[in-house]
Every structure is written in structure tokens, then in C-alpha cells.
Amino acid sequence: MIFASNGFHNSQIAKIAKQAGIAEGTIYLYVRSKEELMIRLFEQQVGSFITVLQEQLRSMEDARDQIACIIHQHLSRLEEDPELARVIQFELRQPNPTIRDGIAPVLRSYFQVIEQTILLGQEQGHFDPTLSPKLARQLIFGGINEVATSWVFSQKAYALRAQGEPLLRMIFRGITK
Structure with missing residues (x-):
């Protein structure tokens, strides 16, 4: 993937076309x-991830299991495709408003999945009912995001998935009753 190897600013449509085997x-x-x-x-990439994730979450009744699934699937998806991880964790963080605005709807969809899971956990009595679902989502997504970014920076020196369980324990300590 040209964006992963060259970075967004150094990538050219001509090189992307050549790698894809098509004319520019x-x-x-x-x-x-x-x-x-x-x-x-x-x-x-993220849209298909969300679709698969939602299918998996539908089969789980307990919001705690759903949060664990969200964390595990997110980290697993990035570990399975390190080039995609690099693009998502670095190249999409451009100050470019076109990119920022363009990816916002998909990110909002993912955020809604996490927030709905928090609300479910509050209804089930597992999560602190006084927590803001938005703030809890920021904690969860921010934790996943930082773990993934650190993994990419480390040049994948350890198993990303293995970070899921400790992250989950820390998150549960912050959001459970």
C-alpha cells in the first residue's frame, strides 16, 4: 500500500495506479x-469492520462481553494488516479538512456502536449510570487508539492483541459500578 510505505504527502496517484496495475x-x-x-x-476498510463488529455484537447480550469484543476486534484487525494500521494511525491524522470531514461519518458510526454498548451496560447495571456515554466512549476509543499507535511506533515489536486484556481491565475499573 503506497500510503503506508510513502506516507500520504509523498504518495502520487501515478504510483498508486502502477501498484494496482491500472492506468493513472x-x-x-x-x-x-x-x-x-x-x-x-x-x-x-472501517465500514466493513463496523459491519462485521455489529454482527458479532448482536450475538452477545452482556455489554461487558460487547466491550471486550470491540477492543479485541479493533486490535486484531490492525494487527492482521500492519499497513492498514499505519495508514489509520498516522496517515489519516492529516490536518487536511477534506480528509477530516470525509472520514467523520464513518468514525461517528463507530462511536455510536461504542456509546450504545455503554448505554446497554448502564441499563444492565454493569456500568456506572452517572457516566456520560460519550466520555466513556472517548476513554475506550482513546485507549484502543493509543495502544495501536504505540504498537505502530514500536514497529510492531510485540503482539498488539495481547494488549487488549490489560486495556479491558483498566477500562472496566473506570466504568463499572
Whole structure:
């Protein structure tokens, strides 16, 4: 993946087309810019992750199991595809408002999944009912995000999935009754 190896700013549509084995003009039939290509990549990858995650969560009644699943699946997905992890953790953090605004709807969908799980846990009596679901989501997503970013920075020197259980224990200490 060109974005992962070269970084967003150093990537060129011509190189992306060459790696894909298509003509440069063909890419422009589908996207207008490198920014739009990055947004589409995020929508496709994260959108499919959310769909699979929601299917898994539907089979679980206990919100604690759902939070564990969210953390495990997020870390597992990134560990399975280190190039995608690099793009998501670094290259999508551009100050570019086009990219930021373009990925916002998909991120909001993921945030809603986490917040709904927090609300369920509050209804079930597992999570502190005085917690703001938004703040609890920020804690969960922020924790996952920092663990993943540190893993990418470490050049994947350890198993990312193995960080899930300690992270889950810390999160539960903060949100349970």
C-alpha cells in the first residue's frame, strides 16, 4: 500500500495506479483526488469492520462481553494488516479538512456502536449510570487508539492483541459500578 510505505504527502496517484496495475486515468474515473482515495479507503476498510463488529455484537447480550469484543476486534484487525494500521494511525491524522470531514461519518458510526454498548451496560447495571456515554466512549476509543499507535511506533515489536486484556481491565475499573 503506497500510503503506508510513502506516507500520504509523498504518495502520487501515478504510483498508486502502477501498484494496482491500472492506468493513472482509470483511478480518476472513480476518485477526483488523492484525498478522496484516502477517504474511500477508510470508508471501505472501517465500514466493513463496523459491519462485521455489529454482527458479532448482536450475538452477545452482556455489554461487558460487547466491550471486550470491540477492543479485541479493533486490535486484531490492525494487527492482521500492519499497513492498514499505519495508514489509520498516522496517515489519516492529516490536518487536511477534506480528509477530516470525509472520514467523520464513518468514525461517528463507530462511536455510536461504542456509546450504545455503554448505554446497554448502564441499563444492565454493569456500568456506572452517572457516566456520560460519550466520555466513556472517548476513554475506550482513546485507549484502543493509543495502544495501536504505540504498537505502530514500536514497529510492531510485540503482539498488539495481547494488549487488549490489560486495556479491558483498566477500562472496566473506570466504568463499572
